[in-house]
Amino acid sequence: MSKPRSRRGGGRPTIADVARKAGVGAITVSRALREPGRVSQDLRRQIQAAVDELGYVPDLNARALASARAEVFGVLVPSLTNNVFAEVVRGIYDSLSDSPFRIQIGNTHYSGLEEERLLQVFGSQRPAALIVAGIDQTPGARRLLENAGCPVVQVMETGPDPIDMMVGFSHLDGGRTATEHLLQAGYRKIGFIGARMDPRSQRRLAGYRAAMEAAGLFDPRLVTTTPVPSSVSLGRELFRDALAKMPTLDGVFCNNDDIALGVLFECRRASIDVPKQIGIVGFNDLDMMQVSFPSITSVRTHRYEIGTRAVAMALAAIAGNRPQQRIVDLGFELMRRESTAR
């Protein structure tokens, strides 16, 4: 006439089993596991022994329901294969690896609609924190984030009006700095080549344009863009287009390093001398930029640090001490290399 073993749970030991074996109350087991400091050493030892013997593992779903909070960080990025976001995500992972928090990544595919859908799903599990890429959320997404009831960090960019917290840098300044460098090196007919013109790319383009206009050199025919996702081969093609449109081109600021590498390869193939005939600047400064021949000037961004910093801010907010500085600008660095050294 023994109590029937839980029919659904698959027979896994529960906190009650541990409590019985250790001769304590269930709540004390719960505490011993989550806040060891609040339980006497004696009981802690007893409980640990019972846990080990039974092979008890807490049921995270039950915990989440009872505490109305899942130990999950929701992360929303527009792409998984784009090295830039992969680095941010790596930073997030590394910063959370010793914490109890799990990570759920959502891939928005650069779509506001998809972002809203994912926020709805993420929200309905009451995450511990949300990290989202970009600052151009749709009004709906913004509302969901404001009502999420957890810390929110917008990453990659900075702007004047954070939902909660922000870590990033100014893409406009990055684009301007890159272009000004080409101008200072003496290039004049400087093109902009960009794929997948997301809001960040748009702002880099705006920075390029500002620099060119300030120099009195802007010409819309210098700009070559496409909504197609970025790749090295696309860089090659776009460069060809740009050159066909404007044969006197003597420099290019590339939206990112993949494009820049494609441009470089096409130059070599077409026997165009870099940096003598054409100067090239990339964006993000992937490892290969410094290895390529010639090496490529690029704007180094602190992607990994954006991830670690975002987590640090979120953890602080969860712990109750929300950082006083809600907007963190990590800046960028221009890495001057052979591709613009003439």
Place this chain on the structure above:
Amino acid sequence: MSKPRSRRGGGRPTIADVARKAGVGAITVSRALREPGRVSQDLRRQIQAAVDELGYVPDLNARALASARAEVFGVLVPSLTNNVFAEVVRGIYDSLSDSPFRIQIGNTHYSGLEEERLLQVFGSQRPAALIVAGIDQTPGARRLLENAGCPVVQVMETGPDPIDMMVGFSHLDGGRTATEHLLQAGYRKIGFIGARMDPRSQRRLAGYRAAMEAAGLFDPRLVTTTPVPSSVSLGRELFRDALAKMPTLDGVFCNNDDIALGVLFECRRASIDVPKQIGIVGFNDLDMMQVSFPSITSVRTHRYEIGTRAVAMALAAIAGNRPQQRIVDLGFELMRRESTAR
């Protein structure tokens, strides 16, 4: 004296609120949301109206607890920035984007210990399925996977002894094919250059060795490896080392495309003619291989398809019709290009 509004839940409407408003039982609401076919159209409409009006969103934690199953796919990969895994993960995401399943990625950092820890965490939320990279799980990890109580798919490789299901290809055959191609092209002093020698890299090396021994050309001094993570710059350095060790080198099979690109750049920098003096073969066939100048021969692997296929198999198993073919070999293709065309 009204019933106090749930003190923990944050005032979100619950299924009971919807049921009351729609004038039906809670369980009927639950069914209308999960198995609409089992509820009459009339009630379905009424319920939908109540859901919309209240803005009801199911609490996923409560659902997971009650049904002893979270709608989560756990995915374990050794690296997030390695393009190869990023592509697999992208395939997984795309295949699950229209399903209710969320995805949790664990980053094992190529560590068996970390893999066990993550499996423990993942397992304690009763995931719907688990996808893990590789076939060399520790005994502990294997046990956890066998007892996970959900479909398990091992990806990237195939082997004789699946835990449950497998999708991948033979890295040994890939390494052998690449090396045989170099041999057929007339190269003789063919080196192997590899970073981060994980089990898959080891098997590619074994394939290289098998081909070289079959030709009577194997020499341990031809092999240059390091446990350091792979990168383009590392490829350059390792190639320098290899050349210092064996100046008569006339070909290299690179563990992956990053290394191959680094080798190519170093050749250009050192004015070594590719393919005349040195032949280069990469592995994975990233987009840039076909764009580089000269273009680089590589072994194309079907990474995205590995992800989509793994999900398809897992979903079938969840639905109750486990695929009859438990091991799927997606093969690979040698892409012959300029870097070995002499």
Place this chain on the structure above:
DNA sequence: GCCAATCATGGTAGCGCTACCATTTGTCTG
């Protein structure tokens, strides 16, 4: 037209855990 089978719906009883509050014990103050 009767009984079995099916369908649509609902009530009850948890899932395994933690928030909240109560209780007990030990410790300190004046």
Place this chain on the structure above:
DNA sequence: CAGACAAATGGTAGCGCTACCATGATTGGC
């Protein structure tokens, strides 16, 4: 040494949902 206070522990009552079983309504076979 009384009274106040903190520390350690436990009991109770859910968290919001779904599995299980029961019920009544409908259908169908012969």
